Amino acid sequence: MSTYPVNVKANTTSIATAATHTIFNGPARCLGIYMVKPKDLASATVTIQDDSTAVAFFDLPATDDASNKAAITQYVQFPGTGIKCNTSLKVTLSRATPVTVFYG
Numbered sequence: 001m002s003t004y005p006v007n008v009k010a011n012t013t014s015i016a017t018a019a020t021h022t023i024f025n026g027p028a029r030c031l032g033i034y035m036v037k038p039k040d041l042a043s044a045t046v047t048i049q050d051d052s053t054a055v056a057f058f059d060l061p062a063t064d065d066a067s068n069k070a071a072i073t074q075y076v077q078f079p080g081t082g083i084k085c086n087t088s089l090k091v092t093l094s095r096a097t098p099v100t101v102f103y104g
Contacts, residue, residue, distance in 0.1 A: 029082035037072040044095035050085035
């Protein structure tokens with residue numbers, strides 16, 4: 001049985017404020033992200049960044065229109081050892097969309 005090459009952590013509180021949030025200030029690997037789009041909200045974007053450089057981008061559809069009135073949850077697990085951020089691991093939310101970032 002092999003061991004995983006990093007210790008997996010998650011941000012301790014769900015991030016929901018529309019802003020840029022530092023998950024880890026230093027080198028880190030983003031291993032996955034869990035995103036929730038509550039009902040009755042316009043579309044949103046979630047961007048994972050290495051300091052100020054975007055390394056992953058997600059569009060979350062609106063939940064306030066005729067095509068979708070329910071909340072949406074998405075979990076994305078990155079393959080291998082994840083996305084490496086050399087400087088700092090950050091996440092930017094365009095709207096109040098709670099996310100949890102898994103990193104190591």
